[in-house]
Amino acid sequence: MAVERKVPAIIDNPMSFCPGCGHGIIIRLICECLEELGQDQNIIFPIGVGCSSNLGGGLVTDRLHCPHGRAGAVATGMKRVNPDNIIITYQGDGDAYNIGIAESINAAYRNENITVITVNNTNFGMTGGQMSVTTMEGQKTSTSTHGRDCSITGFPMRFPELVASQFHIAYAARGTVSSPAHINQLKGYIKNAIEAQMNKEGYSIVEVLSPCPINWNLTPIKAMERIDNELISYFPLGEFKQRSVKEA
Amino acid sequence: MAEMMKGNIAIAEAAVRAGVRLYAGYPITPSSEIMEYLSWRLPEVGGAFVQAESELAGINMVYGGSSCGVRVLTASSGPGISLKQEGISVLSDEELPALVINVVRYGNGLGTLFSSQCDYLRETRGGGNGDYRCIVLCPSSIQEAVDMVSTAYELGEKYRVVVVMMTEGALGQMMEPVTLPEFQEPKRNYWGFDGKYSYKKIGIFDRDSKKEAVELNKKYAEIKANEQRWEEEGIEDADYVFVAYGVPGRSTLGAIRELRAEGHKVGLIRPITAWPFPEKAFEHINKNVKGIITVEANATGQLVDDAALFTKKVLRADIPVYALPFVYGVPPIREIKAKFAQILAGEIKEVY
Numbered sequence: 001m002a003v004e005r006k007v008p009a010i011i012d013n014p015m016s017f018c019p020g021c022g023h024g025i026i027i028r029l030i031c032e033c034l035e036e037l038g039q040d041q042n043i044i045f046p047i048g049v050g051c052s053s054n055l056g057g058g059l060v061t062d063r064l065h066c067p068h069g070r071a072g073a074v075a076t077g078m079k080r081v082n083p084d085n086i087i088i089t090y091q092g093d094g095d096a097y098n099i100g101i102a103e104s105i106n107a108a109y110r111n112e113n114i115t116v117i118t119v120n121n122t123n124f125g126m127t128g129g130q131m132s133v134t135t136m137e138g139q140k141t142s143t144s145t146h147g148r149d150c151s152i153t154g155f156p157m158r159f160p161e162l163v164a165s166q167f168h169i170a171y172a173a174r175g176t177v178s179s180p181a182h183i184n185q186l187k188g189y190i191k192n193a194i195e196a197q198m199n200k201e202g203y204s205i206v207e208v209l210s211p212c213p214i215n216w217n218l219t220p221i222k223a224m225e226r227i228d229n230e231l232i233s234y235f236p237l238g239e240f241k242q243r244s245v246k247e248a
Numbered sequence: 249m250a251e252m253m254k255g256n257i258a259i260a261e262a263a264v265r266a267g268v269r270l271y272a273g274y275p276i277t278p279s280s281e282i283m284e285y286l287s288w289r290l291p292e293v294g295g296a297f298v299q300a301e302s303e304l305a306g307i308n309m310v311y312g313g314s315s316c317g318v319r320v321l322t323a324s325s326g327p328g329i330s331l332k333q334e335g336i337s338v339l340s341d342e343e344l345p346a347l348v349i350n351v352v353r354y355g356n357g358l359g360t361l362f363s364s365q366c367d368y369l370r371e372t373r374g375g376g377n378g379d380y381r382c383i384v385l386c387p388s389s390i391q392e393a394v395d396m397v398s399t400a401y402e403l404g405e406k407y408r409v410v411v412v413m414m415t416e417g418a419l420g421q422m423m424e425p426v427t428l429p430e431f432q433e434p435k436r437n438y439w440g441f442d443g444k445y446s447y448k449k450i451g452i453f454d455r456d457s458k459k460e461a462v463e464l465n466k467k468y469a470e471i472k473a474n475e476q477r478w479e480e481e482g483i484e485d486a487d488y489v490f491v492a493y494g495v496p497g498r499s500t501l502g503a504i505r506e507l508r509a510e511g512h513k514v515g516l517i518r519p520i521t522a523w524p525f526p527e528k529a530f531e532h533i534n535k536n537v538k539g540i541i542t543v544e545a546n547a548t549g550q551l552v553d554d555a556a557l558f559t560k561k562v563l564r565a566d567i568p569v570y571a572l573p574f575v576y577g578v579p580p581i582r583e584i585k586a587k588f589a590q591i592l593a594g595e596i597k598e599v600y
Contacts, residue, residue, distance in 0.1 A: 010445075042443040046312065057453045062441040064315050064342070065452050066308065067334050073272075073305040077312025077320070078441065080296035081270050085316075085443035103308070106301040 008035045010043070015058035017051065020220025022177040022210030026119060027055055029183070030088065033191045037198065039086045046074040048091030048100070050126040052119060055090050069100025072107035075114040086197055088115045094124040094132040097159050101133075108163040111170070111202040115193045118159065118205065120235065121212035129215030133157045136234065141215070156234060160207050164240035170202035172241040176209035178227040182237070189239065196243050209235055250425035255390045255415065256281035256323075258426045259349065260289065262397040263321050267434035268347075269295040272309035273322045274302055277361050278417040279351035282323040295434075303328040307335030307348075314344040317440015319401050323349035325417070326359040329367065329375075336410050337376030344439075345404030347397070348382075349413045351420040354545070354576035362576035363417030365494060368550040371412050372523040381468055382410040383475065384522040386493045390424040392520070398429060405437060407471055414522060416545070418495045418578050471524055478526035482508060483515030483533050488588070491555045492543035493519045495578045500543045503584040514588070525554045530562035537563070539598070541570045541591065543584055549573045549599060556600035568598035 008031035017023045034040040040061075047056050049068040056063050062085075066074040071089035079087045089096075096104045096118045107114060123141050124130040131144040134156045138147040150156075164172035171193050175186030186208060193204035209231050211223035218226060253261075260282045263271075271286040283299070290297045296313075300306035306322050313320040324332060329350045339346050350371065354364030374380045383403050387393035393415060400411040439447045479497075482504060483489050492500035497518040504514045517529045533540075540559050542552045549571030556569040572579070572587045590596045 041445075044316075044441045044443055053452070056451050061445050062443055062447075062449075063451075064312070064441070066311070067338050070304065070308040070311075070335075073300065073308035074312035074315075076298060076305075077270060077272060077309035077314075078316055079312075080298060080309070081313045081316045081318045082441065082443070085441070102301055103305050106305065 008032055008040060010034070010040050010059050010061050012060040013058050015054045017054055018214045020211060020213035020223055021051070022121070022208065023051055023054065023119060025177045025183060026117065026208050026210065027058060029187045029190055030117060031059070033187060033194055034086070037191065037194055039194065039198065042084070043086045043088065044078055044082070046071040046078060046087065046089050048089065048095035050092040050095050050124065052090050052092045052095060053126070069095050069098070070103050071095070072100060072103035072116065076107055076110070076112050079112060079114050083113070086115070086194060088117060088194070090117050091119070092125065093118060093120040093122065093134040097133045097157055104159070105163070108167050108169050108203050108205070111168050113197055113200055113202055115197045116203070116205040117190070118207045119210045120207050121210045122231070123212060123215050125212050125215055129212070136230065158235060160205055161240050163205065168202070169204070169241055170196040171204035171239070171243050173239040174207045174209065174235060174237050176227050176232065176237060178209070178211070178224045185237070192243060201243060250427045252423050253390065253426045254281060254421065254423050255393065256351065256420040257285050258390050258394050258428070259397060259415070260285040262394040262429055263347070264289055264293055264295070265429050265431045266319065266398040266401055267432045268319045268321045269434050270310065270313035270318055270320045271295070271322065272298040272300045272313070273306040273324060274300050274328060276325045276328040278353055278363070278420050279323045279325045279349065281420070282349065303331035304334060307332040310346050311335050311339055311344065314339060314346050315342070315441055317437035319434065320346050321349070322346070323351065325351045326353045326355065327357065333376035336382065337374070337378050337380065339410050340374070340380040340382065341378065343408035345401070345408060345410065347400045347404065347411050347413060349415060352414060352416045360576070361417065363495070363578065364545045364576040365416060365496065366546040367414065368522060368544070368546065369553070371414050372525070372554070381523055382412045383407070383471065384412045384414055386414045386519060386522050387419065388494050388498045388518065390419065390422070390426050393419065394426055394428060398432065403475060407467055409471070414494070416495050475521060476524050476526040476528050477520035478529045479518040479520060480529050480532060481516050483517060483529070485513055486515035486534050487513045487538045488541055489533050489537055490514060490516045490541050490543055491519070491551060492516065493522060493551070496543050496545050496574070499579055499581055500584055503581045503588070506581060507585060507588065525558060527558040527562055530558050533563060535563070537567060539568045539570055539591065541572060541588070543579055544571065544573045545576055545579065546573050547575050552599050569600040570596060571599045
């Protein structure tokens, strides 16, 4: 049956993302999932620092800006005192995997019953496109002007695979927003992650490959093509840890 | 009925009784007994305890808990409190209360395990980035510390500020007879998140720092006007007034009583709030006082700065202000008296 797709009620204000950015789609998907799962009046967002901060301006929900990288810890404090609220961290790759790697790893290690959404655009977007832990080998950024040299900076990190293989978490997946088919797939991942939390299965993470046309120096369309042609082969899409408990 | 208790344990139990329902922190001597005790005690009363991966994570968990409106606690010492400054600044910015206990130990960097007062300036000036103050309580006995815990939360919630309890290694580790406070029903503050957006909070992009600065100054002025706490003895007719807080404040009290008995007109101001500094006490000082003397457990003399500032502000006279920094430990009465003799003999020069 056809269902009318309306803007979720908790998205109330315009958000100031760059043209061609993927954040808007991702936030929309999260809010659609919350509404469809009946959780949009039961949600707290601990928000990262960077472009992800803009979520705070757009939504009318409980939300808290966290110090850079600490959303995993802030979410832990929230969940321990409000176990019945849905807690979703919204962070970028630099926030969650560079400065926040300790808090992110340890939240997964404890199998904290929270949901982590990491928007991976392979750079620090807000501060002008510096290299992050997910920057591709050879990728030019404002701090890797000749292209990332992985021999001295390390190789791009695949965090969902890391926590899925090493820790006892509930759910880990990676999706993207590069096509309508991928967007639908991503929505399924986000829904799974939130349901895992609702069922108290433990830690769930969805990483999203997201375009950053401004800092990639590409048009919006070329930026989407870069995801399909270059990123997916290194950052594969799919579920790395499936839920063991399925909803009835 | 009073029972013998170790400082850290008594303070931890007082926190449970004040309705604290989240502790998050990382072990460090000489504060660790607080978290050890709460690791089993908080779950008994339906509270949450998290052994965090770092002090940074600990203070940020506390930040998350406070945002949900419950009473939260963390404790640490030395370099651990340095790591917590990020979160203390953020809590202050969001006007979320929390109690942070600094069981002060001596030294820069990793420091030492000696009891000390070396963090005075940092605690009384905010500590992290930005321009904020925390209410700083500095008990001199375990009973005083225990009685202060509930007050700390009431002050934090009334003014929406972080409260730092600056104890010392000695106070945390020693045992004294204590009467514990009554149990309070845990409360949920009205600003706490409930997932329903019941409390409308201004987003960071809609804030006006200039307007907030006016409000902040108003709030801090109110705290300064209403919340100064101190103990004083013999300052109305004193030739010399000692200023000392915490455990050294206690030994200085012993010293001035002995000096009085020996015919010296000396008095003591013992700050119980280090911020707001008890400047009102200075109004009671003899107008013909010959000198103000701080007794401190640090290397360079820190309390002396505030003693001098408020001597100037309140007494409006060029009165010499001396510092007796004993580096670490609890200054013994006989050493305080010996240093006082050196001041009288002109062998120790004033700082200001």
